[in-house]
Amino acid sequence: MNKINKKTEYALMALKYFSDNTQGPVLVSAKDLAEKTHTPFDVIARVLQALSSRGILKAEYGVSGGYQLVKNLEDITVYDLMNILESSTELAKCLGSETSCELSSTCTIVSPITNLNHRVQNFYKSISLAEVLHV
Amino acid sequence: MNKINKKTEYALMALKYFSDNTQGPVLVSAKDLAEKTHTPFDVIARVLQALSSRGILKAEYGVSGGYQLVKNLEDITVYDLMNILESSTELAKCLGSETSCELSSTCTIVSPITNLNHRVQNFYKSISLAEVLHV
DNA sequence: TTAAATACGATTAATTTTGACGTATATACA
DNA sequence: TGTATATACGTCAAAATTAATCGTATTTAA
Numbered sequence: 001m002n003k004i005n006k007k008t009e010y011a012l013m014a015l016k017y018f019s020d021n022t023q024g025p026v027l028v029s030a031k032d033l034a035e036k037t038h039t040p041f042d043v044i045a046r047v048l049q050a051l052s053s054r055g056i057l058k059a060e061y062g063v064s065g066g067y068q069l070v071k072n073l074e075d076i077t078v079y080d081l082m083n084i085l086e087s088s089t090e091l092a093k094c095l096g097s098e099t100s101c102e103l104s105s106t107c108t109i110v111s112p113i114t115n116l117n118h119r120v121q122n123f124y125k126s127i128s129l130a131e132v133l134h135v
Numbered sequence: 136m137n138k139i140n141k142k143t144e145y146a147l148m149a150l151k152y153f154s155d156n157t158q159g160p161v162l163v164s165a166k167d168l169a170e171k172t173h174t175p176f177d178v179i180a181r182v183l184q185a186l187s188s189r190g191i192l193k194a195e196y197g198v199s200g201g202y203q204l205v206k207n208l209e210d211i212t213v214y215d216l217m218n219i220l221e222s223s224t225e226l227a228k229c230l231g232s233e234t235s236c237e238l239s240s241t242c243t244i245v246s247p248i249t250n251l252n253h254r255v256q257n258f259y260k261s262i263s264l265a266e267v268l269h270v
Numbered sequence: 271t272t273a274a275a276t277a278c279g280a281t282t283a284a285t286t287t288t289g290a291c292g293t294a295t296a297t298a299c300a
Numbered sequence: 301t302g303t304a305t306a307t308a309c310g311t312c313a314a315a316a317t318t319a320a321t322c323g324t325a326t327t328t329a330a
Contacts, residue, residue, distance in 0.1 A: 001140060001317080002217060002255075004226055006288065012244045020243075029306065038241045042290055049308060062297025065306045078251070082137060087286075091139055106173050108155075109147045115270045116213070116262070120137075123258050127251070135250045141319065164275065177321060184277060197328030200275045222317075277326075284319070295308075300301100 007085040010044045011051060013037040016133045018057075018069035027066035047085065054084050078132060079124035089124075091117040142220040145179045146186060148172040151268045153192075153204035162201035182220065189219050213267060214259035224259075226252040 014033050021028075030048050034041040048067050052059040056076060057067040082089045092113050094101035101107065149168050156163075165183050169176040183202050187194040191211060192202040217224050227248050229236035236242065 001221055002137060002224060002226065003228065004137065005286095009227060009244065009248070012247060013242075016243055016247070031306085037243070038238055040289060043288070045307080046309085052307085059307060060297090061295075061305095061307055063303095063305045064298060065296085067307090086137055089137060091137070092144060093138065103173050107148075108151055108172070109144065109268070111270050112147060112151070112267050113144070116267050119262065120258075123255075127254065132247050132251050133244070135246050140317095166275080175320060178319070180276080181278085187276085194276060195328090196276055196326075198272095198274045199329060200327080202276090272330090274329090275327075277324100279324090280322085282319100282321070285317080287314100287316070289312105289314075291310105291312080293308100293310090296306080298303105298305090300303090 004082065005086055007043065007047050007050075008081055010037065010039045010047050011081055011085055012129075012133065013039065014044065014048065014051070015056075015069070015073065015129060018067075019073055019133060026068050027060055027064070028068075029066040032066070050084050054080075056084075073130035073133060074128050076129045077125050078127045078129065079121060081129065082124060089121060091120055139217065140221055142178065142182050142185075143216055145172065145174045145182050146216055146220055147264075147268065148174065149179060149183060149186070150191075150204070150208065150264060153202075154208055154265075154268060160201075161203050162195055162199070163203075164201040167201070185219050189215075191219075208265035208268060209263050211264045212260050213262045213264065214256060216264065217259060224256060226255055 014037060017033060017036055018028070030045040031041060033048065034044050037044065048057060049059070051057045052067060056069070056071045058070045059065070059067055079089065088096050090096045094104060094107070094110070095114065095117055104110070149172060152168060152171055153163070165180040166176060168183065169179050172179065183192060186192045187202060191204070191206045193205045194200070194202055214224065223231050225231045229239060229242070229245070230249065230252055239245070
């Protein structure tokens with residue numbers, strides 16, 4: 001299918017919100033972001049947690065808590081984001097770690113797929129979120 | 136996500152078989168290809184039909200029929216193959232023709248996603264199957 | 271006429287994605 | 301010090317997508 005998933009889309013929305021609103025309050029809660037972006041709270045909350053655990057956002061607990069953007073969008077690639085939020089960044093299932101394919105012993109396209117996979121990943125590594133969001 | 140589907144994988148196997156066996160008989164049946172590639176007959180049969188309807192293979196009916204590669208792999212791009220066999224080549228659902236997204240009126244990332252989508256598609260258009268398969 | 275091939279509509283099974291629920295933990299503030 | 305509000309996260313259910321199968325029609329060589 002070649003699609004990014006909803007979580008990655010929601011993350012782009014959230015990150016765009018952060019980078020478009022550098023004037024307002026630094027901390028933005030998941031609830032606020034869900035409202036601003038019109039996305040389901042539970043899902044975007046998970047997304048924010050994931051971004052926070054990977055050092056893109058910083059979380060603050062408690063009543064007036066929320067998230068803060070602590071990394072430069074120039075320094076985050078599309079690949080990074082996919083790596084955090086997609087179930088896998090591999091082009092084919094057989095390339096994902098241990099989950100081997102039943103065809104693997106006879107498969108004739110392991111090296112073609114592996115090669116293409118690298119090219120695709122390098123392509124996504126070459127694009128920063130700043131480039132994507134500041135259009 | 137970001138994965139190619141089984142049909143595209145099977146197509147790569149089939150096309151590799153054709154391009155690796157230019158000495159043997161020109162016509163290869165779906166049954167033969169299913170055996171050679173260890174893939175389910177019904178599925179690869181559909182794949183071959185699709186490739187044939189798009190002018191990559193030529194089909195011959197009847198008892199000693201089968202398929203023949205009639206296009207140069209240099210002239211088929213990865214994008215072409217995806218376009219034939221993937222349900223969609225768009226990076227996000229909202230970009231696919233009429234199926235509009237319920238967020239579209241408030242969505243803040245339409246143009247970023249659209250832009251990224253073009254870049255991804257151009258990337259896939261820049262790689263030929265010859266490049267991919269002859270590794 | 272029969273066997274073996276492509277063509278394709280329709281349906282089922284399997285997998286993945288998306289979203290929701292429940293609960294634990296942390297913190298500001300009255 | 302209690303309460304409201306925030307993050308954190310395990311688990312599960314619903315929805316959507318992908319993969320595979322079944323059935324039947326059509327074509328053609330022998």
